[in-house]
Amino acid sequence: METGTTIRKRDAAATRAAILAAARQRFLRESYDSVGLREIAALAGVDVALISRYFGGKEGLFREVLGHDDKRPDLFHEPQSVDELPDFMARLIMEDEDEDRHQRMEMFVILLRSASSPKAGVIIRDMVREEVLEPLAATIGGDHPEMRAHMLLAILMGVGVLRTVMEAEPVEMSEENGDMCRASFRNLFDAALKG
Amino acid sequence: METGTTIRKRDAAATRAAILAAARQRFLRESYDSVGLREIAALAGVDVALISRYFGGKEGLFREVLGHDDKRPDLFHEPQSVDELPDFMARLIMEDEDEDRHQRMEMFVILLRSASSPKAGVIIRDMVREEVLEPLAATIGGDHPEMRAHMLLAILMGVGVLRTVMEAEPVEMSEENGDMCRASFRNLFDAALKG
DNA sequence: ATGCTAAGTCAACACCTGTTGATTTATTTC
DNA sequence: GAAATAAATCAACAGGTGTTGACTTAGCAT
Numbered sequence: 001m002e003t004g005t006t007i008r009k010r011d012a013a014a015t016r017a018a019i020l021a022a023a024r025q026r027f028l029r030e031s032y033d034s035v036g037l038r039e040i041a042a043l044a045g046v047d048v049a050l051i052s053r054y055f056g057g058k059e060g061l062f063r064e065v066l067g068h069d070d071k072r073p074d075l076f077h078e079p080q081s082v083d084e085l086p087d088f089m090a091r092l093i094m095e096d097e098d099e100d101r102h103q104r105m106e107m108f109v110i111l112l113r114s115a116s117s118p119k120a121g122v123i124i125r126d127m128v129r130e131e132v133l134e135p136l137a138a139t140i141g142g143d144h145p146e147m148r149a150h151m152l153l154a155i156l157m158g159v160g161v162l163r164t165v166m167e168a169e170p171v172e173m174s175e176e177n178g179d180m181c182r183a184s185f186r187n188l189f190d191a192a193l194k195g
Numbered sequence: 196m197e198t199g200t201t202i203r204k205r206d207a208a209a210t211r212a213a214i215l216a217a218a219r220q221r222f223l224r225e226s227y228d229s230v231g232l233r234e235i236a237a238l239a240g241v242d243v244a245l246i247s248r249y250f251g252g253k254e255g256l257f258r259e260v261l262g263h264d265d266k267r268p269d270l271f272h273e274p275q276s277v278d279e280l281p282d283f284m285a286r287l288i289m290e291d292e293d294e295d296r297h298q299r300m301e302m303f304v305i306l307l308r309s310a311s312s313p314k315a316g317v318i319i320r321d322m323v324r325e326e327v328l329e330p331l332a333a334t335i336g337g338d339h340p341e342m343r344a345h346m347l348l349a350i351l352m353g354v355g356v357l358r359t360v361m362e363a364e365p366v367e368m369s370e371e372n373g374d375m376c377r378a379s380f381r382n383l384f385d386a387a388l389k390g
Numbered sequence: 391a392t393g394c395t396a397a398g399t400c401a402a403c404a405c406c407t408g409t410t411g412a413t414t415t416a417t418t419t420c
Numbered sequence: 421g422a423a424a425t426a427a428a429t430c431a432a433c434a435g436g437t438g439t440t441g442a443c444t445t446a447g448c449a450t
Binding site: 233244 | 406417
Binding site: 009010036037038048049051052053057058 | 436
């Protein structure tokens with residue numbers, strides 16, 4: 001059950017990391033409001049009090065899970081041309097092997113799960129605007145970049161919602177189905193950009 | 196502040212309706228977990244106890260807000276051919292004047308807001324599968340109807356998430372922008388169906 | 391080995407949650 | 421008008437929330 005059950009010997013950094021990992025794990029499955037600090041603490045094998053002590057409270061913990069202050073690379077910071085975008089986003093949706101992509105998608109899930117909580121919402125909205133919508137619109141350029149960025153992100157988030165929150169998988173991902181599915185998404189993103 | 200401030204004279208049906216309206220109003224803005232019964236009761240101008248009394252509890256109230264038992268028409272029940280779908284969904288996104296469409300979109304927002312709450316989630320998932328994904332796939336037909344249905348719904352929900360949860364509007368909706376935007380969405384849905 | 395300090399624990403806080411039983415109030419029926 | 425009944429209220433519950441201060445313990449330096 002516990003994440004950091006390996007007996008830590010009074011290492012502040014390690015327990016911090018354990019709490020962070022446990023929190024991430026929980027926020028990945030449920031919303032900000034429905035996840036309790038005691039729950040996270042138990043999962044990390046730590047006393048509840050430490051959370052408020054180390055992160056200043058639940059809100060601070062959540063902010064740190066999102067890596068809002070950290071030097072984590074922006075969700076869409078890599079320099080891409082608009083031509084690479086469809087393929088890039090299709091891969092983002094379909095391939096979980098790539099560790100970087102996987103983490104990026106997990107981040108989106110966390111965002112989606114808690115976005116309707118009053119406290120978490122403000123944190124999330126800022127993050128999405130700054131780190132996703134604006135850079136995306138910048139790389140898109142052209143006539144109505146904001147609208148195009150919206151469409152792209154809408155597809156990405158929509159698929160995320162369906163997959164995780166609604167627990168529905170579009171199609172068996174194995175074999176050539178995966179290739180077909182990825183191609184379809186590529187076309188879809190292409191249409192969103194040029195249509 | 197209150198919804199049913201017009202002094203009701205001990206009318207069970209009317210107070211039920213007032214509670215339902217208040218609940219709908221709150222669940223439209225926040226998640227299942229973050230909305231309290233006392234909050235709803237205050238908005239309806241009613242004592243908290245009445246909610247549990249009339250609806251059997253918070254969960255029952257939510258279920259009734261969703262109209263899961265009611266004879267509300269299915270979210271996608273209308274007999275449409277696959278050709279009409281792109282235009283239909285584009286209008287669903289863009290036009291709020293139509294009362295029916297407006298209510299349907301509101302329902303989607305409520306679904307999205309609370310889908311990550313453990314208790315509300317199970318209710319919502321069933322509803323989406325039964326009333327949206329399955330009928331949608333049925334009207335689509337063809338090669339991979341489930342995947343196509345997923346794509347359509349993903350776009351719809353993605354836009355919903357961006358609009359409401361992320362509080363981001365794709366483009367100023369007035370003037371010819373609206374027409375352009377609707378055309379783009381139509382193309383997008385078209386690509387999702389045929390691409 | 392002995393202090394000293396950082397790390398972790400414990401208990402309690404004040405508040406809020408949904409829910410229930412007893413009670414009061416208004417409305418209708420005889 | 422009095423009795424009966426439905427509607428609404430009140431107060432309290434048991435349990436949960438995040439957070440805080442005082443306390444204990446482990447690990448390191450001298």
